[in-house]
Amino acid sequence: xxxxxxxxxxxxxxxxxxxxxxxxxxxxxxxxxxxxxxxxxxxxxxxxxxxxxxxxxxxxxxxxxxxxxxxxxxxxxxxxxxxxxxxxxxxxxxxxxxxxxxxxxxxxxxxxxxxxxxxxxxxxxxxxxxxxxxxxxxxxxxxxxxxxxxxxxxxxxxxxxxxxxxxxxxxxxxxxxxxxxxxxxxxxxxxxxxxxxxxxxxxxxxxxxxxxxxxxxxxxxxxxxxxxxxxxxxxxxxxxxxxxxxxxxxxxxxxxxxxxxxxxxxxxxxxxxxxxxxxxxxxxxxxxxxxxxxxxxxxxxxxxxxxxxxxxxxxxxxxxxxxxxxxxxxxxxxxxxxxxxxxxxxxxxxxxxxxxxxxxxxxxxxxxxxxxxxxxxxxxxxx
Ligand SMILES: C=C(O[C@@H]1C=C(C(=O)O)C=C[C@H]1O)C(=O)O
Numbered sequence: 001x002x003x004x005x006x007x008x009x010x011x012x013x014x015x016x017x018x019x020x021x022x023x024x025x026x027x028x029x030x031x032x033x034x035x036x037x038x039x040x041x042x043x044x045x046x047x048x049x050x051x052x053x054x055x056x057x058x059x060x061x062x063x064x065x066x067x068x069x070x071x072x073x074x075x076x077x078x079x080x081x082x083x084x085x086x087x088x089x090x091x092x093x094x095x096x097x098x099x100x101x102x103x104x105x106x107x108x109x110x111x112x113x114x115x116x117x118x119x120x121x122x123x124x125x126x127x128x129x130x131x132x133x134x135x136x137x138x139x140x141x142x143x144x145x146x147x148x149x150x151x152x153x154x155x156x157x158x159x160x161x162x163x164x165x166x167x168x169x170x171x172x173x174x175x176x177x178x179x180x181x182x183x184x185x186x187x188x189x190x191x192x193x194x195x196x197x198x199x200x201x202x203x204x205x206x207x208x209x210x211x212x213x214x215x216x217x218x219x220x221x222x223x224x225x226x227x228x229x230x231x232x233x234x235x236x237x238x239x240x241x242x243x244x245x246x247x248x249x250x251x252x253x254x255x256x257x258x259x260x261x262x263x264x265x266x267x268x269x270x271x272x273x274x275x276x277x278x279x280x281x282x283x284x285x286x287x288x289x290x291x292x293x294x295x296x297x298x299x300x301x302x303x304x305x306x307x308x309x310x311x312x313x314x315x316x317x318x319x320x321x322x323x324x325x326x327x328x329x330x331x332x333x334x335x336x337x338x339x340x341x342x343x344x345x346x347x348x349x350x351x352x353x354x355x356x357x358x359x360x361x362x363x364x365x366x367x368x369x370x371x372x373x374x375x376x377x378x379x380x381x382x383x
Pocket of ligand 1: 031034045046047048050051054079080083084087
């Protein structure tokens, strides 16, 4: 019997990887000590200067081992992002008196949808244990939360290829719920079919309308495919698996497809190479965001229809040095041709600048409402 000549080397690699994991865990432990010290001394979590000088010095040291600088940057981007998010989480938990032990969380679709992955990801970072509640549409997520059936709801708000998810903006218009968090997920749509199916056998594709929009260029190459809209990507996968038909396919994610026993026929074909969806987390109660971490505040605003009304409102933000990261407008239910503006702002709701700006906005707009203040989780280590 011939033994695999790679085995001794792989054993050594395994040992090194174990040591690397131990080191990463030790570094995380130090980040925990750092945040406890920062809490006592009231020092901000983020220290951009420190991040810059650390990575610069590591790149220099890496040269001694012939390590590529881009490799070091990418590696430390992930390590520092994890460290900052861990510190933010610890700080927020302390401020909001710990997490709910077993939280119920609602999302769109049966298991395997993108919203399900986002809900799990949020839960693994912020909650101890969750009970999952799948909903057949976005309205149901809002209603379950409103009625107290669940503690949190996770819904997509925008995608880097298809833009804003209008249905969510419309639901936010009349809600009393609060945005308490955000998270972004890379999305890789796949064409999924039952085993032993070839791509040229497919004539009908099932999915939620969003993936069809995000992959319109790819779909132009298959003009004969019949497109059928479903409530969610996972209900599409469930349907295709149950049908057992070789001419049917679903568009959804690989992990979800595995749950339903489907195989990947094609992947990585969204219009934008980096296809990312940002999700928001909703709750009945607002959270307090520490002034030691970067925060975002989302507001709803209705201006009058006079010339320059929106410009005047945006000038208020500029005059208070508040950075706007997103501006979206949607028609107002029941009043044709009037618009509601949704604005994402960098900053804490309780900062002086934000409070002053909101007071002034209330004076010059017809309506202003805060939808939520939450930790900015779009952390990019500065290099
Ligand atoms: C660990 C710290 O907190 C943050 C995380 C850093 C890291 O992981 O190296 C560096 C600077 C801070 O943005 C720190 O301040 O030293």
